[in-house]
Amino acid sequence: MEVRLYLQMLRRGWWIVLLTMLAAVNLALVAAYLATPMYEASARFIVSPNSDLVTGRDVVTSLEALDKRSIISTYAEFLNSTRIYNETLLALRLDPLEMEDDYTVTTVVLPDANILELSVSGTDPNTVALLANEIGQRAISNISLLYQAYNITMLDPAIAPVEPYSPQPLRDLSLALALGLVGGAALAILSEQIRIPIEAYRQRLRVDSETGVYNSRHFQQMVEDELLQNPTTVTSVGLVDLTGLQDYVETLPPVATQKLLTNITEILRRELRGNDVIGRWTATSFIVMLPSTPGSAAARTFERIRSAVSQPMELAQYGETINLKPYTGVATYDGNMTPLELIGQVKSALENTHRGNTGPLESARIRQ
Structure with a gap:
């Protein structure tokens, strides 16, 4: 298993090995050129x-x-x-x-x-x-x-030598290649070992510790990146606010709260596609980005989410049956708004839902 892991590290760091070997060969050539024959x-x-x-x-x-x-x-x-x-x-x-x-x-x-x-x-x-x-x-x-x-x-008796014993370019180049290969492999593995903890730390900065989905700051960055990379593609963003969740968070033990949040996250993932992005917006709400999804399809998706989260959730170990009342708000981007404006439209749609101006699903579609 460890050998396979090291081989994967070397495959990812092949360019480090190559550069180290080239550097070693160049140094050997320069040293051979500058050295006085002995x-x-x-x-x-x-x-x-x-x-x-x-x-x-x-x-x-x-x-x-x-x-x-x-x-x-x-x-x-x-x-x-x-x-x-x-x-x-x-x-x-x-x-x-x-x-x-x-x-x-x-x-x-x-x-x-x-x-x-x-x-x-x-x-x-x-x-x-x-x-x-x-x-x-x-x-x-x-x-x-x-x-x-x-x-x-x-x-x-001693005889005058014809060839010097040093430098020997062919021998030196072979040795340089071998040392470059070993040194490059060591550097590649070291680079991966340094990179992995850094990537893990960066991942922790992006992810909400309680739910395992993206936190709000990183989610906003992902929305900006998506709109920048695909400015002409229809993208939908929606909020799912879970009324009653705060009461459970305040009364249930931490382990039960963690289990409840995990169940909610699993429901969201089950109702979404693989390329959809989930984030935790506030303590009681989740935000979802649906790339390449028009408003009508997004509305149907969030209706499924609302219906699934509305179902009672059993926490048998703690003798609790969880009943949440989800509200959703959706906005659709199709080319003429900033990421902040898009998220602002999502918040407005959710507020309308809470005020009772619409049903439990509010969709605001913005077009050019």
Whole structure:
């Protein structure tokens, strides 16, 4: 269920995912364009017992000593030595200050082998290869002066690289797409999680808490929107005032009042179409908008509503039989009035009904 919910969030926020991926790709392209190409060259060295000093069974003992890794780790520190690095730069007539930020030297001991790998990275492919080989030779010279029992010799000299290891546009673009997809999906889900509470809050502002229909303020806004979007369409609006409801609200317990209001709302919904709009106008009255409905059809609709609400409603749990006397007033818009004027005509029609100037249904049709 949660997976389906997240998929729905992603479908609604697909444009966020797409924009995030495009932004990530653009950033990767810009970074690749602006980045300085970096090259890396590696030389390998092997450590072995000195055959001139170690013979017979001593060779086996020497190889066992190499397994303790302390000797080969010491040789690795020679290759990493700052002094040897600076001496190599001076010998090659390279400025240490200029090389400090652009070039790095690292040495690793290969696992399960008596082999060292010296890597130099920097901005010039020929320089990194030259440095790797020269640092290695200078380290070999220094080691041979101090440790004669074990030789260190160059196994594979460094070769100037042809392609930089950074940037790699294809790799960077693939990574950017993946990160953009993940980041975009996260943003889309976060956006939906933020939007849903906001929409729920907005919905609460639009809806009457007791009945679940629109409140009067939002209903008036919906009337304005309907007349603005369909200025040439006949639209009817009517009020249903429930005489006697206030007495029940004041005497019944809150739960019973809630049940009564729910029953009234259900009757209204049952008598109306799906596109009709219901609102609560006052504590004892409801207002209804009937889009694309002429006055005669609206009059019949409100007569059905009046008849349905007039029927006794049983609240068996509370031993009450509710008898309401509804009055209705209807006005029809067909193009030449403001929303306020339309609602004003509805109120006038309802007042006429209450004064007894007409029957329980008053219809005021306004035409151009």
